[in-house]
Amino acid sequence: MFRTLTTRQRVGDIVGAGLFFLFFALIVLGIGAAQSGWAAACDVLVLAVYSVALAFRRLSPPLALGVAWAGAILQMGALRDVQFGNLAILAVLYAVGCYGNRVxxxxxxxxxxxxxxLAALYLMVWLPGAQGTGPADLATGAFLFTLFASFAVLALPWMLGMLAxxxxxxxxxxxxxxxxQREAERAEYAVVVEQERNRIARDMHDVVAHSLAVVIAQADGARYAAQGNPELAATSLGTIAATAREALADVRLLLAQLRHSEAEGPQPTIHDLERLIEQLRATGLRVEVSSTGTVVPMSAGHQIAVFRIVQEALTNALRHGDTSRPVGLSLRWADNGVRVTLSNPVRTGAAEPAPGSLGHGIPGMRERALLTGGSFTAGGTGAGRFEVSAWIPSGAAQHQLQQQPEGTP
Incomplete structure (x- = not known):
């Protein structure tokens, strides 16, 4: 029966109803100076009832409607003429149409x-001094006009309330x-990120497994060489330390330990980028590659991140970009990592992706870059192109996992 209103709305309705009562009460008392005290008191009482209905019109439309009916019955029972307080009836009918339920x-x-x-009967027949005097007067044009005019006046605010x-x-x-839609995008983002984490876990599983294999092999070699060849044992121990550090850095990339079962295979490295680019060129995608700086050693996990980001960005350019114009791929090497930037033209007639939109594969690329300790941005450049940029640190790798010292068993 009662609607939920904010404190500001409740206070506003009460204050508005109070001002309505005070303003028109002064007018009623001023006009009623020439009337009897009973008539003025009755008019003020009717105005007070209408003001209460006005105060409750949004909090409880049915209650306000009932109070307004009580005021109208009191007014007609006292044989009082049309008053300013009747304006509250219009506000109540508007609130009923706007905030009430179906009933x-x-x-x-x-x-x-x-x-x-009732208004037509009251004004034309019952009110003292009315034009009509009996039932025969109900069929007159004046009565019908009053009836339809009254209905129009009362129905108009109700209709406006319905429209509102x-x-x-x-x-x-x-x-x-x-x-x-936002919730669906958040759910989709979570699924994509989880899938990418599972994929990262598969990649890192192979990396760590290989690192442990190297550690075991070097440890066995050092154990047998310790007595006869101390220098070889020291070299093996150094390799074990470097490999263990590198494996630890790769393990820190994992945020999710569980992964779905999937066929395993050799993991890509930086050197596989050329093969990847040639495969995409064979599909008709024009890729212009530029590389600046000196290539620095990177841990296996960071190399995988670079490869996967380039792979996903080029795939998106092939699927969603304008393949009639070339795609620019830039690798800018620094002492502590590499900046990967891919810019592709947007297909004619297609809108540039909005900043912050989910995009295609963007969550996965962002996840890979952040897990390496790097950064990632993607979005339209405003010149009809879409740009993906990622910074991947080197991971402080000093040794390649694939290399082993000579003489190691």
């Missing part, structure tokens, strides 16, 4: 019809759709 709204329309009939309610419900529906 209350139809009660509001019925109240407008019944109120119009429809607009409000439409806005709420659109807002719910937007929230649902």
């Amino acid at each position: 209350v709204r139809w009660l509001g329309l019925a109240s407008a019809g019944l109120g119009a009939l 309610s429809a607009r409000r419900l439409s806005r709420e529906s659109k807002q719910q759709q937007v929230e649902a």
